[in-house]
Amino acid sequence: MSLAKNKIVFxxxxxxxxxxxxxxxxxxxxxxxxxxxxxxGKWIAEMVSYINFTSNLNIKLYLLGRDIVKFxxxxxxxxxxxxxxxxxxxxxxxxxxxxxxxxxxxxxGSPDNREHxxxxxxxxxxxxxxxxxxxxxxSRIQDLKKIVHLSSHQVYGKNETEQLISENSxxxxxxxxxxNCYAESKRIAETLCSYYKNNLRLPIIxxxxxxxxxxxxxxxxxxxxxxxxxxxxxxxxxxxxxxxLTERSYLYASDMAYCILKSLIDxxxxxxxxxxxxxxISLNELAIKIQNQSGSKMEILTRSSKxxxxxxxxxxxxxxxxxxxxxxxxxxxDEAINRTILWNQLKRNN
Amino acid sequence: MIKQILxxxxxxxxxxxxxxxxxxxxxxxxxSEAADKAGVPIVEVxxxxxxxxxxxxxxxxxxxxxxxLETARKHLNKSKLGIHxxxxxxxxxxxxxxxxxxxVEVIRVASHCTEADITQRHLGYVRERGxxxxxxxxxxxMASASVLVEEAQKMELYGxxxxxxxxxxxxxxxxxxxxxxxxxxNGLKVPVGFHAHNNLGMAVANSITAIESGAKILDGTxxxxxxxxGNAQLEVLVAVLEKxxxxxxxxxYKILDASDIAEKKIMSTVPTIKSDSIVxxxxxxxxxxxxxxxxxxxxxxxxxxxxxxxxxxxKIVGGQEDIIIEVxxxxxxxxx
Numbered sequence: 001m002s003l004a005k006n007k008i009v010f011x012x013x014x015x016x017x018x019x020x021x022x023x024x025x026x027x028x029x030x031x032x033x034x035x036x037x038x039x040x041g042k043w044i045a046e047m048v049s050y051i052n053f054t055s056n057l058n059i060k061l062y063l064l065g066r067d068i069v070k071f072x073x074x075x076x077x078x079x080x081x082x083x084x085x086x087x088x089x090x091x092x093x094x095x096x097x098x099x100x101x102x103x104x105x106x107x108x109g110s111p112d113n114r115e116h117x118x119x120x121x122x123x124x125x126x127x128x129x130x131x132x133x134x135x136x137x138x139s140r141i142q143d144l145k146k147i148v149h150l151s152s153h154q155v156y157g158k159n160e161t162e163q164l165i166s167e168n169s170x171x172x173x174x175x176x177x178x179x180n181c182y183a184e185s186k187r188i189a190e191t192l193c194s195y196y197k198n199n200l201r202l203p204i205i206x207x208x209x210x211x212x213x214x215x216x217x218x219x220x221x222x223x224x225x226x227x228x229x230x231x232x233x234x235x236x237x238x239x240x241x242x243x244x245l246t247e248r249s250y251l252y253a254s255d256m257a258y259c260i261l262k263s264l265i266d267x268x269x270x271x272x273x274x275x276x277x278x279x280x281i282s283l284n285e286l287a288i289k290i291q292n293q294s295g296s297k298m299e300i301l302t303r304s305s306k307x308x309x310x311x312x313x314x315x316x317x318x319x320x321x322x323x324x325x326x327x328x329x330x331x332x333x334d335e336a337i338n339r340t341i342l343w344n345q346l347k348r349n350n
Numbered sequence: 351m352i353k354q355i356l357x358x359x360x361x362x363x364x365x366x367x368x369x370x371x372x373x374x375x376x377x378x379x380x381x382s383e384a385a386d387k388a389g390v391p392i393v394e395v396x397x398x399x400x401x402x403x404x405x406x407x408x409x410x411x412x413x414x415x416x417x418x419l420e421t422a423r424k425h426l427n428k429s430k431l432g433i434h435x436x437x438x439x440x441x442x443x444x445x446x447x448x449x450x451x452x453x454v455e456v457i458r459v460a461s462h463c464t465e466a467d468i469t470q471r472h473l474g475y476v477r478e479r480g481x482x483x484x485x486x487x488x489x490x491x492m493a494s495a496s497v498l499v500e501e502a503q504k505m506e507l508y509g510x511x512x513x514x515x516x517x518x519x520x521x522x523x524x525x526x527x528x529x530x531x532x533x534x535x536n537g538l539k540v541p542v543g544f545h546a547h548n549n550l551g552m553a554v555a556n557s558i559t560a561i562e563s564g565a566k567i568l569d570g571t572x573x574x575x576x577x578x579x580g581n582a583q584l585e586v587l588v589a590v591l592e593k594x595x596x597x598x599x600x601x602x603y604k605i606l607d608a609s610d611i612a613e614k615k616i617m618s619t620v621p622t623i624k625s626d627s628i629v630x631x632x633x634x635x636x637x638x639x640x641x642x643x644x645x646x647x648x649x650x651x652x653x654x655x656x657x658x659x660x661x662x663x664x665k666i667v668g669g670q671e672d673i674i675i676e677v678x679x680x681x682x683x684x685x686x
Contacts, residue, residue: 114474117504118467179503220478222507227477234480241511242539303511305538306564 036063210276214253236298252331367577485510520549535564543567549631578637580621633662
């Protein structure tokens with residue numbers, strides 16, 4: 001079963017990695033990934049593994065995370081790779097980094113909003129103190145070529161229009177709402193990045209991720225697509241909580257990993273890029289797609305506190321990243337759902 | 351447009367408070383069958399304080415959880431089997447796993463109104479198992495509307511498919527209900543519900559106010575069988591909702607029959623608003639304390655109304671039953 005799961009991931013990396021030759025510049029280079037044992041870290045490791053294997057390159061990875069044992073247990077096929085090195089460390093208390101680093105992908109911190117509301121201070125500390133500790137340590141690295149800081153779409157505040165969100169469109173924001181501690185700390189982390197870029201000349205670019213889906217993303221996470229897939233795997237019903245007209249978009253995990261690595265090469269220092277899919281889909285449509293792909297005619301239930309009249313839309317305009325990084329989404333939403341369901345079914349039967 | 355209201359019936363759970371948790375398997379079977387025939391959407395069963403709560407502290411159940419759940423499961427066909435779960439009393443491994451294995455379909459995970467954080471793991475587990483998960487904020491009169499919204503939003507994030515606020519002390523007036531339910535409806539994505547107690551005679555009126563303020567879920571029990579002065583009387587609630595044009599899916603005649611059966615077969619006394627209950631409601635004391643306060647006050651010959659007043663001042667909540675004796679002792683000391 002795990003071989004079948006790994007095969008899916010390998011094939012996905014192969015499909016997404018459309019310009020594999022461009023990664024030759026990373027040969028014999030070292031990349032640090034904070035949050036390296038999480039969803040993003042695992043996919044970066046998978047993609048680098050694919051690139052090293054296919055192009056016979058020697059890209060070295062440092063995965064920094066708090067629970068290396070769990071990572072080794074979850075993905076033993078990655079843990080045994082010789083190009084991967086582990087640093088067990090809470091990013092908030094980071095001081096020294098390996099001296100041979102050339103690139104950093106800062107992906108530490110959970111986007112799980114359950115954790116944010118339950119422990120807002122830790123959330124703020126992770127993104128504020130964690131980012132500062134990392135950038136301080138990075139400023140002491142000699143041959144550092146680029147830092148990619150993964151921010152969040154939540155820095156945009158509330159989108160009150162039906163337009164796609166571009167890198168300069170900001171909506172209203174409620175700072176006193178505790179649930180916004182994540183967004184606020186992502187904002188201050190961006191400001192920190194700006195300071196370190198301007199004052200210490202650190203080569204930082206910022207990516208603002210939207211929603212992703214794919215293997216390694218826990219289907220127990222409290223987001224609509226994860227819940228729908230979990231409900232479908234359990235045999236239904238699929239439950240839409242809130243406004244079914246809400247529009248989101250989902251970038252498949254291997255496309256995400258490819259794009260992050262591509263940003264190490266082609267991202268322009270000081271620039272900000274939206275990272276996500278620009279193809280909107282309503283929650284109602286999403287539930288139907290998952291229902292269709294799950295193979296059985298399960299019920300779809302909608303539970304909401306009120307009748308919604310307006311559409312809430314959270315979809316990025318990705319023209320900039322497509323143009324400057326020559327990035328194309330390979331996986332459609334149908335393919336993304338299909339691969340994710342298949343992988344999770346294999347995981348469940350394992 | 352059809353105005354659908356989801357009714358949950360905790361006669362066999364809240365009612366257990368009214369009989370010191372002494373409902374028998376036979377009584378559970380009888381009422382489950384009657385409620386099922388009437389088309390009650392959710393029948394909630396268990397110890398008054400929910401799954402895993404049977405203890406010296408809050409009262410020992412006549413039947414264990416397994417017997418209660420298996421009996422109800424056997425006699426419910428159309429109605430969903432529901433339980434009330436307070437993390438701490440109920441643990442996931444010891445209680446919740448078994449309950450779901452027995453066939454519980456609806457799990458309402460409850461906390462004191464300012465402590466929603468403790469419900470995260472339980473709500474998560476219920477969703478993991480694909481069951482219906484609701485969040486319940488108890489003693490909701492003790493928190494402002496804005497605090498309730500914050501706490502309810504946490505439960506929503508944890509996976510709750512609806513949030514029910516409980517007027518556990520029967521302390522609300524319709525204006526309170528209107529303020530709090532409206533705030534919740536506005537601040538949440540998922541449906542909002544209301545669980546009334548009748549200490550001030552407002553249970554049905556408050557439930558209707560909740561619906562008119564946007565709630566979509568109501569609790570009611572046969573003859574109001576529940577803690578203290580009882581709950582919103584289910585058969586009255588169904589009749590009033592029907593008259594107002596709401597749809598509950600419950601057959602009126604059959605729920606009237608079920609209530610008659612409940613009165614004859616499961617209630618030693620039908621709940622009434624006793625003098626003590628009025629003071630309990632005014633003091634904002636958990637209705638589940640009624641039996642304990644009566645017993646201890648009689649034993650030590652203190653006025654139970656003074657006990658309620660003092661418990662209210664100290665803001666004592668469910669699970670702190672041991673404070674009742676402390677309050678009684680203080681009253682005796684002060685009398686001397």
